[in-house]
Amino acid sequence: MILYICEKEEELSASLPDGASNGSDSKKLRVEEAPPSRVLHIRKLPNEASETEVIALGLPFGKVTNILTLKGKNQAFLEMGTEEAAITMINYYTTVTPHIRNVPVFVQYSNHKELKTDAGNQRTQAVLQAVSAVQSGGSPSSDVQEALAAASSPVLRIIIDNMFYPVTLDVLQQIFSKFGTVMKIITFTKNNQFQALLQFSDAINAQQAKLALDGQNIYNSCCTLRIDFSKLVNLNVKYNNDKSRDYTRPELPAGDGQPSLESSVAAAFSKDSNSLLGALNPLSAAAAAAAAAGRVALAGQAGSSGVLLVSNLNEEMVAPQSLFTLFGVYGDVQRVKILYNKKDSALIQMSDANQAQLAMSHLNGQKMYGKIIRVTLSKHQTVALPRDGLDDQGLTKDYANSPLHRFKKPGSKNFQNIFPPSATLHLSNVPQDVTEEDLRLLFSNAGGTVKAFKFFQDRKMALIQMSTVEEAIQALIDLHNYNMGGNQHLRVSFSKSTI
Numbered sequence: 001m002i003l004y005i006c007e008k009e010e011e012l013s014a015s016l017p018d019g020a021s022n023g024s025d026s027k028k029l030r031v032e033e034a035p036p037s038r039v040l041h042i043r044k045l046p047n048e049a050s051e052t053e054v055i056a057l058g059l060p061f062g063k064v065t066n067i068l069t070l071k072g073k074n075q076a077f078l079e080m081g082t083e084e085a086a087i088t089m090i091n092y093y094t095t096v097t098p099h100i101r102n103v104p105v106f107v108q109y110s111n112h113k114e115l116k117t118d119a120g121n122q123r124t125q126a127v128l129q130a131v132s133a134v135q136s137g138g139s140p141s142s143d144v145q146e147a148l149a150a151a152s153s154p155v156l157r158i159i160i161d162n163m164f165y166p167v168t169l170d171v172l173q174q175i176f177s178k179f180g181t182v183m184k185i186i187t188f189t190k191n192n193q194f195q196a197l198l199q200f201s202d203a204i205n206a207q208q209a210k211l212a213l214d215g216q217n218i219y220n221s222c223c224t225l226r227i228d229f230s231k232l233v234n235l236n237v238k239y240n241n242d243k244s245r246d247y248t249r250p251e252l253p254a255g256d257g258q259p260s261l262e263s264s265v266a267a268a269f270s271k272d273s274n275s276l277l278g279a280l281n282p283l284s285a286a287a288a289a290a291a292a293a294g295r296v297a298l299a300g301q302a303g304s305s306g307v308l309l310v311s312n313l314n315e316e317m318v319a320p321q322s323l324f325t326l327f328g329v330y331g332d333v334q335r336v337k338i339l340y341n342k343k344d345s346a347l348i349q350m351s352d353a354n355q356a357q358l359a360m361s362h363l364n365g366q367k368m369y370g371k372i373i374r375v376t377l378s379k380h381q382t383v384a385l386p387r388d389g390l391d392d393q394g395l396t397k398d399y400a401n402s403p404l405h406r407f408k409k410p411g412s413k414n415f416q417n418i419f420p421p422s423a424t425l426h427l428s429n430v431p432q433d434v435t436e437e438d439l440r441l442l443f444s445n446a447g448g449t450v451k452a453f454k455f456f457q458d459r460k461m462a463l464i465q466m467s468t469v470e471e472a473i474q475a476l477i478d479l480h481n482y483n484m485g486g487n488q489h490l491r492v493s494f495s496k497s498t499i
Helices: 002-014 023-033 051-061 083-095 122-136 142-147 169-179 203-213 263-269 284-299 320-327 353-363 436-445 469-479
Strands: 039-043 064-070 075-080 106-109 155-161 182-190 193-200 217-219 222-229 244-246 307-311 335-338 346-349 374-377 396-398 424-428 450-455 462-466 491-494
Touching (some): 051 064, 051 075, 051 083, 083 106, 155 203, 169 182, 169 244, 307 353, 320 346, 320 353, 320 469, 436 462
Antiparallel strands (some): 039 106, 064 075, 182 193, 307 374, 335 396, 424 491, 450 462
């Protein structure tokens, strides 16, 4: 059966034009030819890539049920639990190139609907069982523990690469506690890199965490975790403060004049809090908490308001609806008020403080209607509606019950598509009869210049690249929820990709 799989994939390679058997051109052709399947074909793996690293590509999107690696060909097949999970994974990796050991790899649908591999491959089965246990929140069996017992230290060394946002001790605790009891953490900076030592109560928990989290981002496209086992087997923590913590000894002093973390900040890490970044992977619940902690640590601003103050708006052009649409990319906007006596400023109430922080970090300094807008946290806790009978000229709008909120549905694909404003827009819900020319004309009429266009294989989604970020912002404001006919409304978001 394994030979059969290899032969079928080789036939697919042989059917491509000369020069298209390798690289991204091959990827584009083959993605378009293969129908959706829960089995994914992964190519151009580095020689030293492990099964666990290949499995990690699929972990954020759902249950991984089987894997077959072809070491001599630098390829692998990954079977997801459902076809929907595989489709989500393909859609994501069409716009974001996956990497293993800093080498770009290519993911596409396989021609096969399931993997029938040798059940006697005990190591593969052990790895899959461990992953299944991690995903279901349980503990792997004793056999799996033995199979994974290559390292005996319960202490992990963590390096944060591309640290665009601050990462606090409590953010690390929340992320890693999903895999077992975190006993101690020490954070420090070495060689201009933020690092941490984190001790679990059991070495197997450390192995599970490394398996699931190594190479993952705390935020979209930044704050990447690089995880190794430490040579230490026990951490000696003297102080409980914002640099070190022994969770087994709450009586330790703060020491050296360091303040302990305030309860208001700690509250941001409640496991019951709704994270804007969704439940896609183990990191999602901590991401918004990291933003909240970063805001308090950096700006020192009191309160946890979800209200933003936006200033330097183009008062001739701006309207509550345009602000609702733009800020709605990063959270569910509840109310918008353009200030009556200062119409170049507005208050925007998001669902919570985490969403407000995310919107502020992405939109402050962007250009809207020809002016660079400023976004800061407001001292207001809510945006007040006008008193009954008072006409405020439509400057205040309540969107609490809007059907256009992107993040009401847990696990929505919108959670994985939160990117900074960019010149490239991701379009979805495109009717089958709409052509590339139709969409180019529509976006040109929004006042911009279309530089490039690309349909996805099912033609329900596309990428469209404008000439500037400002033009893309304008197009998103104008065309998100645009009625394409037949009661189909276009969905527009920012993309990380270029075409």
